[in-house]
Amino acid sequence: MPSNKSVSDAPITQFINCRILRDHMLKGEDLWVREGKILDPEKLFFDEQGFADKRVDCDGSIIAPGFIDVQINGGFGIDFSRPSEDIGVGLSLVSKKILEHGVTSFCPTLVTSPPAVYHKVLPQIKVQNGGPNGAGVLGFHLEGPYISMEKKGAHPEQYLRTFRSRGIEDLMETYGSLEDVSMVTLAPELADSQSVVKELCQRGITVSLGHSMANLSQAEDAVQHGASFITHLFNAMLPFHHRDPGIVGLLTSDQIPAGRTVFYGMIADGIHTNPAALRIAHRAHPSGLVLVTDAITAMGLPPGRHTLGQQVIEIQGLHAYVAGTKTLSGSIATMDMCVRHFKQASGCSIEEALEAASLHPAQLLGITNRKGNLDYGSDADLVLLNDDLNIISTYISGEEVWKKGA
Ligand SMILES: [Zn+2]
Numbered sequence: 001m002p003s004n005k006s007v008s009d010a011p012i013t014q015f016i017n018c019r020i021l022r023d024h025m026l027k028g029e030d031l032w033v034r035e036g037k038i039l040d041p042e043k044l045f046f047d048e049q050g051f052a053d054k055r056v057d058c059d060g061s062i063i064a065p066g067f068i069d070v071q072i073n074g075g076f077g078i079d080f081s082r083p084s085e086d087i088g089v090g091l092s093l094v095s096k097k098i099l100e101h102g103v104t105s106f107c108p109t110l111v112t113s114p115p116a117v118y119h120k121v122l123p124q125i126k127v128q129n130g131g132p133n134g135a136g137v138l139g140f141h142l143e144g145p146y147i148s149m150e151k152k153g154a155h156p157e158q159y160l161r162t163f164r165s166r167g168i169e170d171l172m173e174t175y176g177s178l179e180d181v182s183m184v185t186l187a188p189e190l191a192d193s194q195s196v197v198k199e200l201c202q203r204g205i206t207v208s209l210g211h212s213m214a215n216l217s218q219a220e221d222a223v224q225h226g227a228s229f230i231t232h233l234f235n236a237m238l239p240f241h242h243r244d245p246g247i248v249g250l251l252t253s254d255q256i257p258a259g260r261t262v263f264y265g266m267i268a269d270g271i272h273t274n275p276a277a278l279r280i281a282h283r284a285h286p287s288g289l290v291l292v293t294d295a296i297t298a299m300g301l302p303p304g305r306h307t308l309g310q311q312v313i314e315i316q317g318l319h320a321y322v323a324g325t326k327t328l329s330g331s332i333a334t335m336d337m338c339v340r341h342f343k344q345a346s347g348c349s350i351e352e353a354l355e356a357a358s359l360h361p362a363q364l365l366g367i368t369n370r371k372g373n374l375d376y377g378s379d380a381d382l383v384l385l386n387d388d389l390n391i392i393s394t395y396i397s398g399e400e401v402w403k404k405g406a
Contacts, residue, residue: 010034012044012053012054013053014032014055015032015055015058018060018061021358026062032044036379037377037380038379039376061384061392062389065354065374065378065382065383066371066381068106068361069295070138070182070229071232071293073109073294080109095135097300098335099135099402100402107182108137113144113159118175118176123176125180126180131396132399135396140182141208142175143185143231144186145161145174146186147160151237167192178200182365183206184205185209185229186207187211188219189218197225197226207222207227207229209250210247214237216247220253228260228364230262232267263361264289266290269333275345275346290364293335293338295331296320298315300334339357340353358371358373379397380395382395392404
């Protein structure tokens with residue numbers, strides 16, 4: 001029986017003295033990596049002892065799958081939706097900086113914009129693997145413009161659209177291309193939405209419900225047509241009402257097709273969602289919870305006043321205000337902060353907190369064959385953490401790409 005070693009001469013790295021997150025548990029096992037993938041060590045035991053070319057002593061730390069952020073609008077002074085900037089350079093900066101927060105892949109998110117912006121920005125950024133230069137790009141998340149006027153939140157009203165009885169055709173004209181798009185957030189109550197949901201899902205694009213006035217039956221209808229995500233649960237949708245719980249009701253709906261899971265994004269920054277509401281969602285539907293940052297330009301900037309485009313914002317603690325007001329101008333939370341806050345606020349286990357930022361978003365995007373877990377054969381995108389869930393180091397494809405204090 002041939003061993004893997006004889007199949008490949010590539011160097012093998014062995015992570016020792018660690019607890020690895022596998023099968024929903026932290027296990028005191030070593031982690032083996034070769035050619036950027038997680039290796040099954042049993043296949044190696046036919047070789048002589050000492051087959052690891054390199055050992056990494058983890059000093060008792062936790063190894064979790066790298067975090068995946070499916071909703072991030074920018075950060076560190078960069079806004080992906082502003083085409084006046086060189087999008088490629090801006091994206092590189094953000095993808096590099098989020099490594100220190102444990103994020104190894106992400107969906108750059110565009111808020112409602114005029115067609116010219118989509119036509120300019122979308123062709124400039126391709127799905128790409130991560131590496132020493134930054135986290136990988138899984139494809140765009142396009143949030144809008146097919147959303148509700150009443151629940152537009154911070155989206156610019158003048159660019160909101162309906163499908164104009166043209167369904168996917170209107171969407172294609174607006175976006176220009178769907179080639180590097182992984183997710184679209186839309187409001188299912190708009191006329192023609194259900195046919196668009198179906199078309200997008202057939203093309204392998206995840207459909208999320210959000211910025212919407214939908215009642216529960218409209219939301220269930222969208223799920224039956226293939227929608228599988230809820231954008232920032234509780235924010236920008238009808239509040240829970242016991243006679244019609246709206247989109248929130250999907251968490252406990254009995255109309256979800258067998259074998260399907262509805263996932264929901266939570267901005268667990270302690271500001272956008274009250275901890276009691278976070279607990280309600282988590283207890284009702286723990287396996288669907290996906291942590292997102294929904295971070296904006298100001299994430300990662302120091303406290304004080306910043307000029308961002310036409311706007312002046314003021315950062316105080318975890319709040320980013322439009323200067324001189326108490327209007328929140330988006331989240332400035334980082335993913336590792338959200339993981340810690342989620343654990344503390346919900347009382348969930350370390351494993352659950354980590355899976356909400358790794359396994360669940362990977363399940364949502366249908367990429368668990370390579371991301372979101374430490375199964376044999378998966379990409380060795382890793383985050384090493386201490387027991388307080390502070391990041392020690394980040395790896396992509398088995399290579400260290402960030403280390404605390406380095
Ligand atoms: Zn939003």
